[in-house]
Amino acid sequence: GAGVSQSPRYKVAKRGQDVALRCDPISGHVSLFWYQQALGQGPEFLTYFQNEAQLDKSGLPSDRFFAERPEGSVSTLKIQRTQQEDSAVYLCASSSAAGTGVFGETQYFGPGTRLLVL
Amino acid sequence: AQSVTQLGSHVSVSEGALVLLRCNYSSSVPPYLFWYVQYPNQGLQLLLKYTTGATLVKGINGFEAEFKKSETSFHLTKPSAHMSDAAEYFCAVTPQGAGGTSYGKLTFGQGTILTVHP
Numbered sequence: 001g002a003g004v005s006q007s008p009r010y011k012v013a014k015r016g017q018d019v020a021l022r023c024d025p026i027s028g029h030v031s032l033f034w035y036q037q038a039l040g041q042g043p044e045f046l047t048y049f050q051n052e053a054q055l056d057k058s059g060l061p062s063d064r065f066f067a068e069r070p071e072g073s074v075s076t077l078k079i080q081r082t083q084q085e086d087s088a089v090y091l092c093a094s095s096s097a098a099g100t101g102v103f104g105e106t107q108y109f110g111p112g113t114r115l116l117v118l
Numbered sequence: 119a120q121s122v123t124q125l126g127s128h129v130s131v132s133e134g135a136l137v138l139l140r141c142n143y144s145s146s147v148p149p150y151l152f153w154y155v156q157y158p159n160q161g162l163q164l165l166l167k168y169t170t171g172a173t174l175v176k177g178i179n180g181f182e183a184e185f186k187k188s189e190t191s192f193h194l195t196k197p198s199a200h201m202s203d204a205a206e207y208f209c210a211v212t213p214q215g216a217g218g219t220s221y222g223k224l225t226f227g228q229g230t231i232l233t234v235h236p
Contacts, residue, residue, distance in 0.1 A: 004161070033223060042122075042208050042226030043162070056221055091161060097222050104150035104169035104212065105222060109161035 002026070004110035006092050012116045013082045021077045021113045025094030032075050033107060034067055037089040046090075049075060082117045089114050120145045122209050124227035132235050137196040139230050141183075141209030144190065149211040151192040152224065153183055156206045165207075168192065169214075179203070204234045 005024045013019050025032050030051055035043035036059075046065070048056040051072035060067070064083075069075040079086055089112040097105035125140040143149060150169050154162040166177025173185040179202075183194045192209060210224040 031222065035224075040229075042210075042229050043224070044226070045223045048221045048223055050221070056223065059223075093162075095222065104152075104167060104214070106152075106164050106167065107222070107224065109154075109163070111159070111161045 004092055004094055004108050006090075006110040006113050008113060009111065010114050010116075012118065014118055015082060015084060017082050017117075018078065018080045019082055019115065021079075021090050021115070023075045023077070023092030023094075023110060025073065025075070025092070026108055027073075029094035029096050029108075030072075031095045031097045031105075031107075032069060033093045033095075034075070034077050035091040035093065036061075037091055037112070039088070043091055046077070079115075082115075084117050087115055087117045120149060120211050120213065120225045122211055122225055122227035124207075124209050124230050126230055127228060128231045128233065130233040130235065131199045133201055134198050137181075137194070137199045137203065137232065139194040139207050139209075139232065141192045141194065141227060142190055143192065143209075143211050145211065145213070147214060148185075148187055148190075149213050151183075151185060152210040152212075153177065153181070153192075153194050154208045154210060154226075156208065156229075158205075162208065165194070199232075199234045201234050201236065204232055206231045 032049040034046040037043040045059040049069040064080045093107040121144045152167045153165040168185045209227040
């Protein structure tokens with residue numbers, strides 16, 4: 001079946017612009033994660049959804065970052081007033097886990113959106 | 119807080135040689151452990167994971183890893199490298215246990231770039 005898809009794959013923004021990044025998880029997956037991967041680094045957790053509920057947003061770096069998943073499927077990560085330090089690859093992952101991570105369910109990753117802020 | 123250390127940001131081997139990528143974790147309780155591979159401009163793909171049971175875990179593409187609690191390690195190995203193994207490899211952990219607030223979010227190491235020479 002289809003995997004996790006993300007769009008756009010590449011985004012160039014001028015400093016101060018708002019951007020919206022989309023994630024389509026695997027159908028039926030309850031859990032959805034966003035990660036940020038800076039150049040040469042490992043991914044870092046941003047936020048977590050269980051269905052439409054955002055249960056953890058502890059990784060969002062500032063209040064310019066906002067994520068939603070209104071119907072429990074597609075998710076959008078929005079960055080307001082982009083800054084150069086926001087340049088990174090934004091990865092979305094989904095899993096069938098109910099949310100506590102008890103059983104170490106696999107997270108399936110999308111290809112990412114590469115954001116460059118000029 | 120959990121952390122993951124991957125020793126060696128770059129590893130270079132000859133085709134047919136043993137591949138050894140090192141991963142150590144820091145956690146008060148042994149976590150669930152994962153190895154992911156990332157090819158250029160692609161998302162992360164799960165190679166293998168340890169949750170419970172046998173500590174020697176076999177994954178895709180001939181890779182395996184052994185969980186050693188006493189050494190807090192989860193090193194990745196492959197007996198004979200192929201050119202197609204050239205990629206970046208990430209070790210990741212997530213806490214075990216029900217009732218927590220981790221929701222299965224992953225903490226990644228910095229990554230190891232594997233180069234395979236003919």
